[in-house]
Amino acid sequence: MHMADALISPVVGGAMWAATAGVAAYSIKKVQTEMDEKKIPLMGVMGAFIFASQMINFTIPATGSSGHIGGGLILAILLGPYAGFLTIASVLAIQALFFADGGLLAYGCNVFNMGFFSCFIAYPLIYKVLMKKEYSTTRIFLASVLTAVIGLQLGAFGVVLETLFSGKTELPFGTFVLLMQPIHLAIGVVEGLVTAAIATYIWNARPEIMEKASSGETIGNISIKKVVAGLVAAAVVTGAGLSWFASSNPDGLEWAMIKTAGTAELEATGGLHQQLSDLQSKTAFLPDYSFKASEEEPEPSGGEGEEAWPAVDGGTSTSGLVGGSLTLILAALVGGGISLMKRRKYRINS
Amino acid sequence: MSHHKLEAKNLHFNYPDGHNAVKGMSFSIHHGESVGIIGANGAGKSTLLMLLMGVLFPNQGEVCVGDVQVTKKTLPMIRQRLGMVFQDPDDQLFMNTVYDDVAFGPRNYKLNEKEVEKRVLNALEVVGILHLKDRAPFKLSGGEKRAAAIASVLSMQPDILVMDEPTAALDPKSRRRVMELLRSFKHTKIVTSHDLDMIYEMCDRTIVIKNGEIAADGVTSEILVNAELMDACGLEVPLALQNCPVCGSKK
Amino acid sequence: MANIADSIYNMRLLDDLARQETLIHKLHPLVKLLTTVSYLTVVVSFGRYEVAGLLPLFFYPVMVLALAELPLKPILLRILLVSPFIIGIGILNPVFDQQTFELAGKEFSRGWVTFLSILLKSGLTVTAALLLIATTGMDRLAGALRILKVPRIFVLQLLLTYRYISVLMEEVARTLRAYSLRAPKQKGVHRSAWGSLAGQLLLRTFDRAQRIYEAMCLRGFAGEYHSGEINKISGWDWAYLGGWVAFFVLARMYNIPLLIGSLLTGVIR
Incomplete structure (x- = not known):
């Protein structure tokens, strides 16, 4: 679900870049203050591991097909949300540069869709809560599948919104949602099952790794508040960006809402375009x-x-x-x- | 030059899982010596190296470099004197160009970029891979990687070189080159290896380890020919000293 | 990223290309990064129906490709492999936009124009990103990030990830080879081995990270990463950046092909 540059508008790309940079800066601060520097090589090598593990095809029982993992959840589980988020960010940077998976302008969108939702929403609110009491195989499975599914659903919805707000496609909102969400439900289940299998193995073989990841990184109430504050800030930035381009097109926002209902059309660069066309004429x-x-x-x-x-x-x-x-x-x-x-x-x- | 001396005094080390890996090792290595540390798999060689380097700290006993005990506090200074070459160069070459890798150590000691460059070029020249300085590590051959790993340690200008299996996974010619290179160094050298022929050629002194204890410590040419001792420690007399496989005569 | 060998080959190829020494390669990495970003922004800022206006922007990749002496084939191949996601989403445009227009006497759905616009943009943006890395290389790009005040920790971690991709890919390849040799006729890894196969690899990765950390500490690492000095941005670098940005803005403001075409058809008439 990599967003490509060709599908976004500069405003959406810029707003998501700003939001991602904010979350990343906060995560870096957290990694620096809370954790030992030992984690830096671990984050680096784990990022490489995600690349490598995407080469493994896992046969999905009873379907005859196979899939690979995205890796966001396993990173959050093993490194904690902050280091996990940064690791996903560097994986996505290399994918964008070397493999043309997702673009440079869409980078903010991608990090947000694939990193933020799984590390800062799904992981603390579902996985951590479910695993609070005790570790057991069933719990790990339940928590992993639920977390992966919800993280990916949010991410897929992010893709839908970002694409629609950019206005490069004609896809109506409803159709797009119906296309994206069920596909990512299936992907999420596979991601969750494989992640659970790996997590269970690690927990049996080297329990201290999992304990270390979860200890000292409790996302307490304070952090959640900060995360929410970050979200609000991101929303403000996005809103400011949207209203900026809508300012010379008074009905812009309203019409974006109609568009999502499937009746009107979206204009990406309204104000600018109009001025330019005036100039041109x-x-x-x-x-x-x-x-x-x-x-x-x-x-x-x-x-x-x-x-x-x-x-x-x-x-x-x-x-x-x-x-x-x-x-x-x-x-x-x-x-x-x-x-x-x-x-x-x-x-x-x- | 007493500050080049390396001393281990009654070292003991237990892993967190309770495994008693080092049980009371003592020895002292003097300036300019070249010492081989040999032993079967799991005898405790790697743990011993980690203790010498201050990556692990002994539960009992102490390691001294010169007159300074290895503690958390003295580590930065100790590590400038002791350079360690890892068994797998991929663990040691973690930057994206050979140059940056060799410069990593000097830059951490906050030398100015001019001095860093001088040291890097010098180290690369010594190991003979100056022409590879802008290459990415993954593009190097096994022998070149090993040379780069050695350069990355030399650039820190250590007094003592510690090497873990320096000839592992090298083809015969590359192995020979690395041995020539090591022989040309004036540093104090500590080498662990299963390549007993290399130890025989390169080291004057050998320490044999068995189950976390020192089984023998003495002149290489006497220890490695002791078939009984070697056998008891899970080792073998070096091939070069064994009977000729064709005619059966002793060399 | 279907195939391990292909991925490693691709990364090595880009790395090789980045080590050439052409006019473009010698430019300051920050200048190349900024040029790329402004190019992408301009390309992406074009509206859905604009196709002709995008065409002058072909000059940038073409010029850089030629000046940097990059081979055309592997870059084109990459563009062809572009994420099916784009085509998947774009191909629906003709279905949803049924308004028509006339060209050369025939009626077309406007959706085809938006689809074409998406494809062009995709091709141009993908090329621009690849050109950036193929003329700069990961290490120098990291230097540019440092100038932009991206925190050291992130840059170091990014470099480590890049460095170890090939090492770990080879490790995974060996493990999968060992698996498949003893499990013929299986398409992927069986459920019974999911956890242990990937888990073992993961544990080995942890151990490797530990050894790398030790190797770093033994050479004086204390949480800070010091990169070397990067050359100052020269006047020529600024000229390169300024020239391109001026061209991009011009191309964005005026529909150059339309002007040329109008001039020509006007003259003929």
Whole structure:
């Protein structure tokens, strides 16, 4: 459920980046003050372990298929929420950079969806509570499956919201939710079962590892309060961002709500876009340049929120096609030219 | 040069699970000595090294480097003098370039970047892998990794080098190169290994460990030929000293 | 990330590429990071219906690819492998957006335009991220993060994760090989071995972390990580950043292909 750059708008990406950076900064402070520095190499190597363990295909009984784990929950269980969150963050950074799994702008969304919900919501509120009394195999199984399922459901819902607020797809809210949530229910059950199997094994073989992870890291009332405060702050940041872009489009937020109900459409860069299109139409110097064709649509400032459809009449479309092809050819020529020159230089040198 | 002396006085160590790994070891190693520590699997070699390095602390007895006892307080100073090369170079080379790895120690001692560079280049030159300085550790061969691991310790300019299985998992040529390299060092050397031929060639003195105790401590050429002692300690006379497998004659 | 060998190969390839010494590679890592981020922001800021306006942004990856002497094939391959998630979500656009428009005398659903827009953006953003790492490398990128005041702990931990991926992947590969050799005809790991197989690997990982920690301590590690000095940002670096940002902004403000096209078709008429 990696979000890709192509699916988000800068505002959503930025807001989620801010929220993630806040949670990460808090976690780093916690790791620094509460834990011994021994945890740093452990976090590093555990991150690598998550990569490696994603290569293991676990056969799912009675289905004939197999799946792998995401690893968020096992990290929270073995490292505690703060170190677990940071470890997931670095795993996602490397996935974004090297494997194109999730993008750099969407990085905040991804860390939030996959790290925050499992480490700071599902883990303390479900796993910790269920495991408070005693450790037993049944309890570990129950707690793991529940925590994984809820963590992933929240994460999947995060994906839905972020995508819809970005407005790059036409998927209605209901359809999207119906698509995402059941898939992640299945994924969550598998994640929970495998995590439980691993946790049980560790608990039997080296109980001190699990005890160490849970001790000294009690998410007491204070921490929960801080987490909630962080959430509120994130919500404020997000809201501020949304209202900023909605400010030149008064009905923006309201219309985003309608959109989620499946009736209206979302405009991602309303204000900016409108200003730019104004600028464009003012500076238009070609008779054929028909940006104003968008007048046939309801004016963006009219509050409808329908994104300007830039090229409606045939003439502009043809101009677009010709110009577009030319641009691409030009780009290819420049690139090819540079490569050719470089190669020649090598030949001369050698 | 008394400060190069390494002394273990009546060391005892129990693991938390109750396993009594070291039972009363005493020895002292002088400047410039080259000492092999040998013993069967589980005899207590690794635990002993950890105690010498101050990674573990003895339940009883003490380790002294020079005239300083190894305690939590003196560790930073002790560790500048003692350099340890791990058995698996992958554990020791944790940075993403050879240069950064070799620079890790000096940078921790807050040397300025110019001095760090001087030390790094010098250490890499000594082990002969200067050309690999910008490589990532995972791109190195086994022998190159070992050389890099040794350089990462040399850059700290230790007086005493401690090595855990320096020739493990090396091909014969790489093994020979590492041995030549180690022989060229003037440092005090402590080497644990199952490669008894290497110990025979490299170390003047050998300590044999059996079940957490010192079974023998003396001149290598006398200890390693003692078939009875070696057998009793789960070891064997080095191949180079055994009968020729073809003609049966003694070497 | 289906295959262990592929993943390791991919990481090594990017690492190799990053160790070249071209014009682009020599640029300051922070400048490259900032350029990439501004590029991504501009690409992503385009609305759903804009396709032509995105095209000038092809210049950036093309120029960097050529100047950095990177091979085209592995990068293109990566883009093709792009997460099915994008296509899965995007392909529904034509279904949900039934409004039509005319092009060259034919009617198309607007959904196809938004789908195309998503695909283009996906290709451009994925390429930009790969180009960043392929011309900078993880260690220098970490240096850039340090300049941006990202805490040491996080940077060190990120570097450690990167460093040990190949070590642990090989370990997992060996374990899986040993498993499959004794369990033919099984597609994955059987339920009875879930806990023990992954758990053993995990315990070994813990032990390795312990040894690494010892190795760090023995060389004076005390919770602080000291990176080396990074060169100052030169005038040329600033010029590179400024030049590209100016171009991105220009491309965002003016629909360049449309202008060119209009000019051309206008002249013909």
